Amino acid sequence: MRVTRSEMSAASSKHIAIVGAGVAGLTAAALLAHRGFRVSLFEKQSLPGGRAAAMTWDGFTFDLGPTLLFMPDVYRDAFARWGGDFDREVPMLRLRPNYRLNYADGKQLVISSFLSETMRSLEAFAPGSSRGFLRYFADAADAYQRSRRLFVGERIRSFAHFLSPERIAALFSTGAFRRLGAQASRSFGDPRVAGALSFQSMYLGMSPFDAPLLYRLLLFTELGEGIFFPFGGIGALPRALDRAARRNGAQLRYESEIAAIERHGKRVVALRTAGGERIECDALLLNADLPYAYDRLLGEPEHRSLRMRHTPSALLVYVALEERYEDLLHHEFVMPDDLRATCNDIFRRGRIPEDPAIYLCAPSASDPSMAPPGKEALYLLVPAPSLEGVVDWAGEREAIVARALRIVEERRLPGLRSRIRWVRSRTPLEFQNELFLDRGSAFGLSHDLLQIGPMRPDNRHATLENCYFAGASTRPATGLPLVMLGALQSVDRLCEELG
Ligand SMILES: Cc1cc2nc3c(=O)[nH]c(=O)nc-3n(C[C@H](O)[C@H](O)[C@H](O)COP(=O)(O)OP(=O)(O)OC[C@H]3O[C@@H](n4cnc5c(N)ncnc54)[C@H](O)[C@@H]3O)c2cc1C
Structure with missing residues (x-):
């Protein structure tokens, strides 16, 4: 203008x-x-x-919420x-690869916006699974391009304005009325691969098993355009x-x-x-x-x-580590074996899952200034229900944090707890009381x-x-x-x- x-x-x-x-x-x-x-x-x-917002405590800098640009x-x-x-x-720096997913049996999957790297990793993880990948990715790209132009690129003025023939056609062709999880399962035989290529809907606070297929566009935002990290x-x-x-x-x-x-x-x-x-x-x-x-x-x-309906929330754990893990990528996930059960716990039963998905961010891998030399400002995000759930955050906070650290130690970072200088955490209670987010919901309305x-x-x-x-x-x-x-x-x- x-x-x-x-x-x-x-x-x-x-x-x-x-x-x-x-x-x-x-x-x-x-x-x-x-x-x-x-x-x-x-x-x-x-x-x-x-x-x-970001905070630096004791020389360790933490992004308090978002970490993926x-x-x-x-x-x-x-x-x-x-x-x-x-x-x-x-x-900024464009990350290569984007992240690594770690499973309980020790297997790993590397996701990269350099697609041949992703395909190699898929093939090693579950032979044959790279075959459907390019088609799935192309559909994600199409959903992204159309949604960007038709659904978010211009202000929606009214129902009548929204329901143009082009938008209605796009709703059908991008899969607004089908489920993301179901399509991922059809495209990939291995449920862990299906989960790895559909869990991105959780960035919007939605279970892939309930989310419209339209949200496979999120896979394109990270694989097609890349994930970036601003220095600092x-x-x-x-x-x-x-x-x-x-x-x-x-x-x-x-x-x-x-x-x-x-x-x-x-x-x-x-x-x-x-x-x-x-x-x-x-x-x-x-x-x-x-x-x-x-x-x-x-x-x-x-x-x-x-x-x-509100989105769920998250438990955030900020850990000052005395010694960094040299092999830890900037972004990693400790993945559950049964993503559906994990999502049902969070999204339907309002509780912390038995087998949670835990996201790890170790920014010193890209920018050593984020922590004192040789140390790490390690960030853990555990998807969790908002204050509408059944978790007693005031009473159980310490136990929940301790359990998350133990799982990460067992599955990905041996000796983690012996390297910790201090731990801070943020729960839906702080989202509600400090940021005034209704019900402590981290991502807003669903x-x-x-x-x-x-x-x-x-x-x-x-x-x-x-x-x-x-x-x-x-x-x-x-x-x-x-x-x-x-x-x-x-x-x-x-x-x-x-x-
Ligand atoms: C844990 C977490 C991880 C996320 N990860 C990502 C990610 O990796 N990538 C990504 O793109 N997005 C991510 N998001 C989403 C993203 O952070 C949010 O969508 C975005 O930051 C929301 O910005 P906002 O402008 O709506 O307002 P907010 O960030 O909610 O800011 C609103 C401000 O209003 C202030 N305020 C409220 N009431 C008053 C009052 N009465 N008087 C004065 N001030 C008031 C609050 O203090 C707050 O500072 C994440 C979110 C969370 C919580």
Whole structure:
């Protein structure tokens, strides 16, 4: 969108308030300020990023949430909108291979965006399994290209707009009405191979056995385009957005919690901080978790988002290791033998699985500055139910963490517990209490078919005409690149509608 000089000066008299310095809130702040608005962003935490924030303790740097960067063109395009150069501001490395999967019998599978490496590994793991791979991958590529253009690339304006003949045809051809897990099983005889090439739906907080086949597109994002690592960690992204927003003139206020929103008729007129300060604004963009924002900030506990299905959550374990494992790749997974049983425990029974899938991130493999020399900032993610499940996080936290460390030691990292300097953890309780995520759900509202596209909560309030949303639980979806795309779409809409 081009902005003329007279539009700039009209914009500069308008004050836009943003609540939340997640990746979506920061992106919106940088772009709105670039377009000439007076922008004030309020964030309750002391640092940028929300779920994507990073912390350094004792010389060990941890990305607290996301660790995989996909779809780099989205970041490049966003930064270019305000004249920034993403590659210069956030230098990155493309990983090769992407990751290694480890099974209880000692077998390993290596997944690489250099496809011949993946095919060799598949063949060694389960002879014959590489045969169906290229076809499966090509279908994933097709699902990605169509979805990117038709479902997330432009703002969905209404049901009628969404249900164009081209979109309806794409829903059928990409497999929106079939199940990912079932198709993976048909394509690959070996259930572990089927699991390895379909579990990526868990990045969206969905079991592959329930997820629409459409979500095989996630396999393409990591195999077709690659997985990237910004030097210094994913935290480099929100830090760069924070700098861009300030450079463009936005005022960013950390440790400033917003406690209430004041409205008059069909408009938001002001915010109140927890300290009692009143801030008037011409428009508001809420990056705080959408169901929480409706419930606690807008005072609408009946809003439908509070009755919608939420994704599960995760237990995160941050481990300072005295000695790194030289053979550990940047990303590895300790995989269960029966992925279906594991998913049923999390997604249906609301409990920590007997045989969990555990993701390991060892960033020193790519960037030694992430930990003191020779040491490792090891990150474990155990998919787990949200606070809707039956886990007593307050009472069982230590036992659950200890069990996860024991499993990793037995299956992948011998002697792990003897190398530990200290351990910290984050559970759905912290997601709820520190980041204000409804039910402690890590990824926001679920992405089943009835909760995407026009069925996902809109990025503008239905009646408050100057109140917008950006982030994981609004359109288009969760994940760093998608919340960024969503923020750009919300800003464009705000600019159009604010005149
Ligand atoms: C464990 C985990 C792993 C993930 N892994 C990946 C990955 O590898 N790759 C990927 O692409 N995505 C990943 N994701 C998803 C990704 O992190 C999220 O989709 C994205 O960061 C969400 O950003 P957001 O802008 O919606 O807001 P959030 O990050 O939720 O930020 C919202 C901000 O609002 C603030 N806030 C809330 N209420 C108030 C208030 N009243 N006043 C002031 N401030 C307030 C919060 O403190 C928070 O900082 C992961 C998520 C988690 C939790």
